[in-house]
Amino acid sequence: MAKREYELGAAEFQILKVLWDEGPSPVRDVLDQLHKRGRNVAYTTVQTLLTRLEQKGFVVSNKSELAYVFRATLSRDRVRKSRVKSLLSQLYDGAAAPLVLQLIRSERFSEDEVRALQQMIDELDAPGKAQS
């Protein structure tokens, strides 16, 4: 298998999410957050995961007073885009429309969301500025 762009396991990914939510944190804080989120792992497990993420370049660490503080180098947005792209290419032949349709069909939207969607789509419809 060729390397995929972001090769993250589920546990590694969850660590990243903590860093996104909480900002740069030392092992201890990440651990506490994971516990709060119902994932009961050992301190050293988190440490190992963070180390691996660092080796892969997905986080960097900085020695502060007491302990190393880890920071995510990938933004959540970047990962979102990458994941969506990969989902599209793997399961939708790269075409976004079927996915959008599926989402609209199977998910519920609030009125505000519907309005926002309408507006965006109307703008798609009228590209330049004056609708042709």
Add this chain to the structure above:
Amino acid sequence: MAKREYELGAAEFQILKVLWDEGPSPVRDVLDQLHKRGRNVAYTTVQTLLTRLEQKGFVVSNKSELAYVFRATLSRDRVRKSRVKSLLSQLYDGAAAPLVLQLIRSERFSEDEVRALQQMIDELDAPGKAQS
């Protein structure tokens, strides 16, 4: 880590895709398809993968004349839904709207697609008696 719903590796997944595209096939045909798709693996590799998929219940096999013929038990659609659900919960707090917005913002749509989207969203807007 708790088991995810569909625990498929990338290579296993590609096998499934061949079965979806080509219908039930013996090892040999799957292999040929993979080669056509640029994945040069050995016959026995495909065989192993199919066997594992069968153990996991994602394909079933039937002895035919010459060789076992493997058929996917999961539909592409089912996997799509599951994958989308997991993407939403992992990266979008389970909310579909932000993903839809992102897709609309970053992908290109044909006029027909835009019209279809408009229509679907307009229907959402007027939930007269349809759906719900």
Add this chain to the structure above:
DNA sequence: TAGCTCCTACTACACTTGTCGGAGGAATCC
């Protein structure tokens, strides 16, 4: 019948991922 070719059944092996434990240093508590 000896040789190909194709199929199945096993076995193997390296690498990744999730999980920790222990050793040993620094700071803190009494």
Add this chain to the structure above:
DNA sequence: GGATTCCTCCGACAAGTGTAGTAGGAGCTA
């Protein structure tokens, strides 16, 4: 100053995943 508490560094290990080789049977082929 000895015990306790953290932290870091290493090593380990089981399961899962990707990849493939080998053995042995069945059928065609010259």
